[in-house]
Each structure stands twice: as C-alpha cells, then as structure tokens.
Amino acid sequence: MARTTGSDGEKTEAAIREAAVNLIARLGYEAMSMRQLAAEVGVQAAALYRYFPTKEDLLFTLMREHMEGLIAAWDTARPASADPVARLSAYVRNHIAFHIERRHATHVSNMELRSLSPERLTQILKQRTAYEKELRAILRDGAEEGVFTVEDTGLTAMALIQMMTGVIVWFRPGERLSITEVTTTYLSMTMRLVGARIDTYGAARPFGRAKDAVAL
Amino acid sequence: MARTTGSDGEKTEAAIREAAVNLIARLGYEAMSMRQLAAEVGVQAAALYRYFPTKEDLLFTLMREHMEGLIAAWDTARPASADPVARLSAYVRNHIAFHIERRHATHVSNMELRSLSPERLTQILKQRTAYEKELRAILRDGAEEGVFTVEDTGLTAMALIQMMTGVIVWFRPGERLSITEVTTTYLSMTMRLVGARIDTYGAARPFGRAKDAVAL
Structure with missing residues (x-):
C-alpha cells in the first residue's frame, strides 16, 4: 500500500x-x-x-514489515473477551482479511525465505512463531475449557494457518464469491475443524448444523 | 526419485x-x-x-510428471466403495503420503508456475483441476447423502488441499511426529471440517468425539 x-x-x-x-x-x-x-x-x-x-535489505524489509503489519492487525482485532470461540473467530477474520488485501506481499513472504541470510531468516521465523503462538494459545485454552476438540495444538494451528493463507492462491475480488462469503465459510469450516461447541443451549452440537448457533 | x-x-x-x-x-x-x-x-x-x-522444457516435464504421478497414485488408492467417508479418507491418506515423499517437487510445482508459457501453464492447471474435481465429487456425494456438511464444495476442496499440502512446509521425518501420527490427526481434522457423521449408530455425532466411531 x-x-x-x-x-x-x-x-x-x-x-x-x-x-x-x-x-x-x-x-x-x-x-x-x-x-x-x-x-x-x-x-x-x-x-x-x-x-x-542491498537487494537483500529490501527483501528483508518487505518480509519484516509484512509480519509486523500482521501482528499489529491482530493486536487491534484481538477481542477483550477470554472466550476461545470469540478469539478464534477474530483470529480467522483478521488473518483472511489481512492476507486477501496483501496477496503479492504474502506470496513474496512465503516464497522467498530461501534468499534471506541465516540471521535474518531467524528474525522472520521468530515473528511467525510469535504470531502462530497466539493461535496455539487460543486452541489450548479452548481444549482445556472443553469447548474445542484438538488432538495437537501445533498441528491444528499449522493446518488452520495454511488453509486460511491458501485463500490468496485462488481468491480474486469480483468473482463468484465476496470476501464476506469466503470468510463466513472459512469460519464455519474452522469451527467444525476444532470441534467447537458453540450453541446457546450448551449441548455438544457441532457448529454449522445447530440451528441455534450463536452468531460469530 | x-x-x-x-x-x-x-x-x-x-x-x-x-x-x-x-x-x-x-x-x-x-x-x-x-x-x-x-x-x-x-x-x-x-x-x-x-x-x-530448453530450461522450460525441463520445468514443464517436472511439473507434468509430478501431477501425473499424483493422479496415478490416486487411481491406485481410490477405494472400490462408493462410501464418501471411505473415499475422503483414502484421498487424504494418498495426498499426504504422496506430498511428504516429494517435498522438493511439490515446492517446485507450487512456486514456479509463473515461469511456464501460457499453453503449458494451462496444461498443468487442467491436471490440477482434474485432481481437485475428484475431491469435489466426494464432498458433493457426501453432502447429497447427508453424511457431510459442506457449505461450498469448491471452497472446501481448496481448503482441504491447501491444509494437507501445507504439511510439507513444516514436516520433517524423524522429528516429533511420525507420518502415521500426522496423517491420523489430519484425518480427524478433515472429518470434523466436513461435519462427517461416521459413528456406527447413525447418530449425528461429530468425528473425533464419538467413542464408537468406525476406524477409517
């Protein structure tokens, strides 16, 4: 931008x-x-x-600012609530919105890591880890509260991030689906994937089928 | 290889x-x-x-053979059964096994599409579409039979493929998890994501929580 x-x-x-x-x-x-x-x-x-x-200074700046932007966007989007469902929902929304707006920068950040010096690669990977840790914490809290079913928080976090970032590969604004429609479907898939129990009556009913599910 | x-x-x-x-x-x-x-x-x-x-002949050969190999592996792995759960399970297993064994070839196939001529790009994209179509058919059949909850078969197919292919980004043999453990967890996540009803008593219970779920 x-x-x-x-x-x-x-x-x-x-x-x-x-x-x-x-x-x-x-x-x-x-x-x-x-x-x-x-x-x-x-x-x-x-x-x-x-x-x-140097050319590498430029690449590093692009990648570092991409990750700083993503972390800053999440700091703004992060809900005050401790509720794992609300936090996961905010994380998904923020992740998809941020990456759809920065399709090229995301490609560069994901594809050109091999061209960074080892020290700079370590710095970028640290930023990524910090961001992923936020998602792992949400998943772990949800699992501990019995709200989510998660076999492995690390694996689930990676699966969700790759599934969500993958949107930029095929999504083009102005085609069949709007960003809102895509985000809504990804939210449903995410909530089912983590086995979220989120209907208002407290029954263990999966998201996406419960007619009385709370709005996310 | x-x-x-x-x-x-x-x-x-x-x-x-x-x-x-x-x-x-x-x-x-x-x-x-x-x-x-x-x-x-x-x-x-x-x-x-x-x-x-030419150098591009080489790149094209690598990409075409990668996709031919993937499609051939699926033709072998495809179960005789018409059951959507069995078919989805076979698709997930085959996809993860194929890509984990070909980490570098997968990177090349995903990252270097921009270097193909338009005609050759079209050929590779046709192969990809044919492979993804198999997954969409499984999801559609499952949704029509009331076995799966799928909002959008195209979106769900992309989400699953990107989530599964993403394994190659972080998976290294000999580290914390075995291929079998990773595959088992991805199967659980996939079955929940599509809202699979697969317990033996026919109740609408999500996979991964039902104690009596059938083995995949």
Whole structure:
C-alpha cells in the first residue's frame, strides 16, 4: 500500500516497496534486478540504494514489515473477551482479511525465505512463531475449557494457518464469491475443524448444523 | 526419485530430473542455470540439452510428471466403495503420503508456475483441476447423502488441499511426529471440517468425539 502522506523521501520509499512486491511476485526475487526495479519506480538505480543498500535489505524489509503489519492487525482485532470461540473467530477474520488485501506481499513472504541470510531468516521465523503462538494459545485454552476438540495444538494451528493463507492462491475480488462469503465459510469450516461447541443451549452440537448457533 | 533400472539414457534423464528438483527448490527456477545443473549431475551442458532442449522444457516435464504421478497414485488408492467417508479418507491418506515423499517437487510445482508459457501453464492447471474435481465429487456425494456438511464444495476442496499440502512446509521425518501420527490427526481434522457423521449408530455425532466411531 503506497502512503499518500509523508515527505518525498517517504513517498519514494513506499513506491519502491510497492513496486518491489509486485515485481518479485511476478518474476521471483532472484530474477528481479535493482535496475529493473528502479525503472519501474522511475528513479535512478543509485536512488534505490540510498533506501536499500542491498537487494537483500529490501527483501528483508518487505518480509519484516509484512509480519509486523500482521501482528499489529491482530493486536487491534484481538477481542477483550477470554472466550476461545470469540478469539478464534477474530483470529480467522483478521488473518483472511489481512492476507486477501496483501496477496503479492504474502506470496513474496512465503516464497522467498530461501534468499534471506541465516540471521535474518531467524528474525522472520521468530515473528511467525510469535504470531502462530497466539493461535496455539487460543486452541489450548479452548481444549482445556472443553469447548474445542484438538488432538495437537501445533498441528491444528499449522493446518488452520495454511488453509486460511491458501485463500490468496485462488481468491480474486469480483468473482463468484465476496470476501464476506469466503470468510463466513472459512469460519464455519474452522469451527467444525476444532470441534467447537458453540450453541446457546450448551449441548455438544457441532457448529454449522445447530440451528441455534450463536452468531460469530 | 531416481530410477535404478533402465538404459543409461534413462538413468541420466532421471538423474537430471532429480538434481533439477533439488536445485530449483534451493535456488529458484530463474536463478538456476543449465550449466550449474550439468555440473551437479556430472555431465556436459550439451548432454542436458539432448534430454531437455530448453530450461522450460525441463520445468514443464517436472511439473507434468509430478501431477501425473499424483493422479496415478490416486487411481491406485481410490477405494472400490462408493462410501464418501471411505473415499475422503483414502484421498487424504494418498495426498499426504504422496506430498511428504516429494517435498522438493511439490515446492517446485507450487512456486514456479509463473515461469511456464501460457499453453503449458494451462496444461498443468487442467491436471490440477482434474485432481481437485475428484475431491469435489466426494464432498458433493457426501453432502447429497447427508453424511457431510459442506457449505461450498469448491471452497472446501481448496481448503482441504491447501491444509494437507501445507504439511510439507513444516514436516520433517524423524522429528516429533511420525507420518502415521500426522496423517491420523489430519484425518480427524478433515472429518470434523466436513461435519462427517461416521459413528456406527447413525447418530449425528461429530468425528473425533464419538467413542464408537468406525476406524477409517
């Protein structure tokens, strides 16, 4: 997302980042040259290096900011409630909304990890772990309260994240389904997958079949 | 998987394919040169071109054979039974087993589609659609028989495939979980996700909580 306010320097940096995400998603990181990127942005290659001294600095910045953005979005979306169903619902909604809006950045973040130096790879993986840990905590709390059926919180968290992030592979705005429809269906699938007991009468009835299920 | 029988030509071709999968998974298709690949296999670059006239021929062959292998594995694994639960169970088992054994080939197939020519991309996408259609048919039959709860067969098929293929991102043989344990947990999650009613007494009880659930 290009910033529309800020100094000229900030605008140029935002334009570089946006063009880089699109170019890397299209060509791949190794195939993209800084010269190509400069041409795309409409600046001299030398100007690029003022913002990003190396090509890898640029890639790392894109990936770090992607994860920082995701974690910040979750911090905002996280409900005050301790209820595992409400928390899981908020996590799913936030995850899908964030990634659908950043399809190219998500591709880059998932596909170009191999091009980071080991130290920087470790930093990105730490951010991912912190984000996944939030989901594992929700699943564990739900299982402990007897609200969820979860065999393995780690495995379930990975399965859910991959299922949700996968939306960007096939979803295109303006086609058969709206973001709201996709999110609603993914919420139903998620709640069934974790065996959520969420109807208002407290009976162990699976989500998606109970007529009296509470709205999420 | 390198062939161990066959003519010298077949052995060389298999060695090229195996080395290419590993190099592309490590470096990316655009970054890999045919010269590097030849060095890895221990042949002259000219020998490589005898088997694969262009680099894209090689990539296309890898992707086409990956999909052919997956479809052939499913043809073998497909149960004679018309029971949606048995068919879904077989599909999950086959999908996870096939991809865990071919982690690098799966990465290449998923990450390098952008480097195929439009005609060849169409061919690979047709193979994928044919394979996914099998899963959609199972889900639709299950929903029609009232055995599954599925809001949208297309969405559910994509969600399941992405969740299952995602195993290769984090699974490493010899770590915390065995392939059997992973598969068992994914089967439980899948059956709950589709709201499968599979206990032997015919009651609408979700899989994974029913003590009397039939073995899959």
